[in-house]
Amino acid sequence: MTNPFVQISQHPMVAVKISQLRDKDQSPKVVRELVHDLSSLLAYEATKDISLRTKDQIAQTPRGSYYPVQIKDEVGLVPVLRSGLGLIQGFLNMFPDAPVYHLGIYREKMSHQPVEYYNKLPQIPNVNICYVLDPIIATGNTAVATVNMLKEWGLKGSQIKFVAVIGSKQGIEHIKQEHPDICIYLAAIDDAVDSYGYINPGIGDSGDRLWNTA
Numbered sequence: 001m002t003n004p005f006v007q008i009s010q011h012p013m014v015a016v017k018i019s020q021l022r023d024k025d026q027s028p029k030v031v032r033e034l035v036h037d038l039s040s041l042l043a044y045e046a047t048k049d050i051s052l053r054t055k056d057q058i059a060q061t062p063r064g065s066y067y068p069v070q071i072k073d074e075v076g077l078v079p080v081l082r083s084g085l086g087l088i089q090g091f092l093n094m095f096p097d098a099p100v101y102h103l104g105i106y107r108e109k110m111s112h113q114p115v116e117y118y119n120k121l122p123q124i125p126n127v128n129i130c131y132v133l134d135p136i137i138a139t140g141n142t143a144v145a146t147v148n149m150l151k152e153w154g155l156k157g158s159q160i161k162f163v164a165v166i167g168s169k170q171g172i173e174h175i176k177q178e179h180p181d182i183c184i185y186l187a188a189i190d191d192a193v194d195s196y197g198y199i200n201p202g203i204g205d206s207g208d209r210l211w212n213t214a
Contacts, residue, residue: 005176005180005181005182005183005184006172006176006183006184006186006189007045007046007183007184007185007186008186008187008188008189009041009042009045009185009186009187009188011041011045013037013041014038014041014042014187014188015187015188017034017037017038017041017187018038018165018166018187018188018203020034021034021035021038021165021203022201022202022203024204026209028209028210028211028212031209031210032086032210035086035087035135035165035206035210036086036089036090037090038087038090038165038187039086039087039088039089039090039091039133039163040090040093040094041090041187042087042090042163042165042185042186042187043090043091043093043094043131043163044094045185046131046161046163046185047094050071050072050073050075050129051071051072051073052069052070052071052072053069053070053071053072054067054068054069055067055068055069055070071095073127073128073129074126074127074128074129075095075098075127075129075130075131076098076099076100076101076126076127076129076130076131077091077092077095077098077099077100077101077130077131077133078100078101078102078103078130078131078132078133078146078150079100079102079103079133079134080103080104080105080132080133080134080142080146081102081103081104081105081118082104082207082210082211083134083135083136083206083207083210084103084132084133084134084135085210086135086206086210087133087134087135087163087165088100088133091131091133091163098127099126099127101120101121101122101130102118102120103116103118103119103120103121103146103149104116104117104118104119105117105142105145105146107139107141107142107197112139112141112197113141114141114142114144114145114146116145116149119149121149121150121153124154125153125154125155128159129159129161130150130155130159130160130161131161131163132146132147132150132160132161132162132163133163133164134146134162134163134164135164135165135166135203135206135210136164136165136166136167136199136202136203136206137162137164137166137167137168137171137172137175137184137186138167138168138170138171138193138197138198138199138202139168139170139171139174139193139197140168140170140171140172140173140174140175140178141174143162143164143171143174143175144174144175144178144179146162147160147162147175147178147179147182148178151179156181157179157180157181157182158181158182160179160182160183161182161183161184161185162175162182162183162184162185163184163185163186164184164185164186164187165186165187165188165203165206166186166187166188166189166190166199166202166203167184167186167188167189167190167199168189168190168191168192168193168199168202169189169190169191170192170193171193171199172184172186172189190202
């Protein structure tokens with residue numbers, strides 16, 4: 001896929017980690033560790049174009065002075081419950097003071113359509129960049145619903161960065177048809193989605209594997 005709005009990591013350690021994550025025999029502990037590692041690596045990828053500003057006040061090193069650089073944007077983190085929680089720590093390590101806005105959306109089993117059950121967004125946006133965190137983009141229905149909620153909240157597409165471990169070609173195309181103005185960051189893309197709405201070969205049900213509820 002050559003869509004410039006879809007950024008697929010080329011880092012060799014990302015490829016190693018996702019290969020390990022695919023293994024169905026990994027314990028929940030190892031799955032959580034691998035998803036945490038991938039969240040840190042993907043956080044690095046997804047923030048490479050973040051805006052900076054230089055402070056006016058001079059600070060001191062042990063040997064001299066300098067002008068400190070800091071992040072210009074006000075960043076918010078949006079994990080999609082429940083599996084999005086597995087990606088949160090890597091981003092909190094980078095943005096320790098960022099507000100975390102949980103969104104609860106589950107996929108109805110028969111229709112595969114998203115159903116909202118929890119929304120922790122404040123009434124008025126107080127950030128100008130949101131990183132949406134959800135390990136899997138399968139059909140794309142949940143991702144589209146999440147972006148709809150953020151745009152209805154008041155954000156523009158350019159302010160929304162969607163971060164996932166793995167996506168399907170079908171799901172990515174669905175998002176781009178509905179929201180071509182956002183940017184998506186992935187570790188890998190797989191070709192197929194089965195009749196149950198799961199990516200093949202994929203990584204299985206990320207929520208069940210993370211929280212040992214299969």
